Amino acid sequence: LSRPVFYPSYHLKLRRSEYYERLMDVRLHGNYEGWIDFFCKAMNDAAVDAKASMDRLVKLHNQDSQLIDDTPGIGSANAHRMLELLEVHPIVAVGMVGEQLGVSRATAGKLVDRFCDLGILKQTDESRQRYRSFVYENYLAILREGGEPL
Numbered sequence: 001l002s003r004p005v006f007y008p009s010y011h012l013k014l015r016r017s018e019y020y021e022r023l024m025d026v027r028l029h030g031n032y033e034g035w036i037d038f039f040c041k042a043m044n045d046a047a048v049d050a051k052a053s054m055d056r057l058v059k060l061h062n063q064d065s066q067l068i069d070d071t072p073g074i075g076s077a078n079a080h081r082m083l084e085l086l087e088v089h090p091i092v093a094v095g096m097v098g099e100q101l102g103v104s105r106a107t108a109g110k111l112v113d114r115f116c117d118l119g120i121l122k123q124t125d126e127s128r129q130r131y132r133s134f135v136y137e138n139y140l141a142i143l144r145e146g147g148e149p150l
Contacts, residue, residue: 090136
């Protein structure tokens, strides 16, 4: 991993009232053990969630990679590079794909169309014919899990 995927702040927000109670208990009564126990449990929960998310992302990558391999005529080298691009930038436009992959706009457009046909990408606004953007929704859905506003 090139960046952290461990976000304990969500678990602390889930238990916001206990978080403040534990801090107040340290301040008023010196109960450091209670605070440390609470904090360690929150960190453990965050780690378990991060690992589960990573496992789901790896599974999705493997499924989509296999789908690309099993699809004739998709140009697998560029298609696999496109999949890697989507894992860094899950929302793309045809021009961006061309730039990032170093391919022509026509080739990028064909790749995007094939990924849409395979169900990997979805157009964000079906009514648009120009300046369209596409989203790797299955990938974002995994990242959004448990991230609903509190």
